[in-house]
Amino acid sequence: MDQLKLKLQEYYQRYQQMDQRVKPGKEEPGFEDVLDMENDILSQFGLPTSRRFVQILHDFVHHGHVSDQLLDFVSKKLRSAARKYLLAPVMSDIDLLESAREQKRSPYDVLPELGYPAQEYALFLIGELYYRRNMAAADILDELKKMQHFDSWNDLMLLSKIHNHSTHELYAKLKKEELRFVDDFIQYTRRQDPERLVNKRATPTEEGYTPNYKTITKVQVEDIIFDEQTTPSLFGKIKSGRGYTRITISLEFSELNQILMSSDELGVEISNHIKKRLGNPSAEKPTVVDIRAEFGDVLKLDNCYLEVYKPQHREGTKWVEDKDNFYFVDKILTKKEFEKRTKDAEVKRKIEECLELIGGSYVYYQRLRRLGITDEEAKLRAGLQDELLFKLSYFLNKVKE
Template sequence: MDKLKLKLQEYYQRCQRQETRSKTSREQAGGASVLDMENDILLQFGLPASKRFVQILHDFVSQREVNDHLLDYVSKKLRTAARKYLLAPVISDLEQLDQAKEQKKTPYDLLPELGYPVNDYSVFLIGELLYRRNIVAVDVLEELKKVQYADVWDDILLLGKIVNYNTHELYHRMKDHELRFIDDYAQQSLKQQNAKAAGKKALPASEGYTPNLRMVSKLQVEDILFDEQQMPSIIGKLKSGSRYIRVTMVMEFSQLNQVLQSSAELGVEIGAFIKKKLSGAQKDKPIAIDVRAEFGQVLQLDDCHLEVYKPQHQSRGKWVETKDNLYFVDKILSRKEYDKKSKEAEIRGKIEECLELIGGSYGYYQRMRKLGITDEEAKLRAGLQDELLFKLSTFLHKLRD
């Protein structure tokens, strides 16, 4: 038996032993060595330890028993993957990021292939900033390079756990490396921790600002991103004037389900697809769904309206909205609910117009009186001959003053 087969067999046995232990025991009794073995095996083929290649090994150890036939099969599969990977056209890191964004490639595949470690901050840069907030790829790549060069990955992860992070000495050391996104990461990390502790997401009221709510509809959903740790988001196009803009809508899982249930057969089909993904072997990993690629068309949200707001942050003592086309969904209305709300708003507007006119009539009445016109005649000219209407006009006029 050659060295590779021996290595694969040892890896299989090590994983099987770990399966019989508790999670804590696995971490203490060789979890790191298994990762090292995965890296070593893949390195022999010139492959990075990205999710898609590690999955070959995970599929291997999921088999009930190991034999020469299985070892030959896995070796052949790794060689085929390596041949395809190594013979692929060489492209720059920036091009890889742009392609990954278009293809919604998981950060767990992308980062190792770029030569960067997979941790909370690197995943945040790809999954949150590049995919969700549409930060340009060149800025994300520059940040990755700076962190890698300074070798401060662990320091940034620690910073994300400190409540008053921006007053900590570690924060100023990170700023010396001219890192742009550590504030975004630390703030999101702390919000997630607080929301998790409270059992709910952080709301504008708890943050201290009043959101500027707006209603959107006719959203063309192109991608859906979600995992078990973060709120799901949908990415698509929204008409703004004569052009379409790319937006990201972050929402609760229950809201995502509501959106899908209101979107006819395609929405129901996507919902079933998501449930299948969440119950699969990789349910603990972030999942990206390219709606057009999976279902042949984008999802058109025609029968629901989203009441959304942009998150805000403090700048020079004032709350300001983010510049990115990132929105949080506050409420979802069906077409019937939206029509009812619109009608109520229209009626409320007309009532306010009427009250404005009635209040203004009292001012006209006063001018008539100053010109020496009798009280009765002034009320008649102002349309306030009804005593109740006259009293209402008086009070409304006082409110205006």
């Protein structure tokens, strides 16, 4: 059996394994391997991974069993498609786009022939901006080239999930790359999926309660779960006394990215993995990232401090905290920011203690005056002989009244 037949047979087996659905929340096993094999097989014939050529392989794997006759048939079909494709007149990219629009070809077909991935932003550029809004082909191609050059596909997909995206660092990065249609794309995706913003959690102020904030660190994150409709959640544990307590933390995509970027190499790996998952429209939802299984260890959040709070619900006229160990993130602090905040709080506490003492000195001064001690002597005994200090003590005492 020649190499091509062996590859086709292996592809058939891999596809069948992938097609065995797994439980919700897990990605189909071997999905990326199957895509790589499709690319490998088609490239042997000089064919791009356009939908029309990939369909030949998909038709093949939907046969009940593999035989030599079937393998020969698929090989001939691929050779025939390759002859037709490779012997067709050479077209410029602009001509190819114009022809595709006239023939109403799917962007999924066109993009691989142009040498670009069938990624959401690329599909938007051709399907929406070029086909529907009649943007110039040269502008579309220029944007595709920039995206490919900077490899910003996954960055843009992550940015599109972030509320108030224009204030995020990724937005500034993409703008520096002179990408023209980022805002159009994000507005378009949100119009297509209005629930994404509707499902953004309400703040305590909007709900009407005052949360009890606490600061946590050294969380050991075991799983990250997210989908298109809800914000990400971290599942893990935190030190509590001599043992550990299970904890769930809900946060925005921008906050998740901030945490991961502060978590050394493992955090960066996980961030890139999540971007890849977000860019894979065929991945099952919700998406579960089992960190230990995927990366060999849990993610330890040692370099940041999370200011969190428990959601509350009404019981009659009172707001009551939920009992579960479930928290929302309000703020993320770096170690340096946390130490500065702690130091500032300590300084503030000491200043308040000093002011308390100064204010109390005026009470002592008044008591001495009532005992008939002269004004000058009373100020001296109360430690208020300095006129400015005396005035400060007086006003601090007045504030208390």
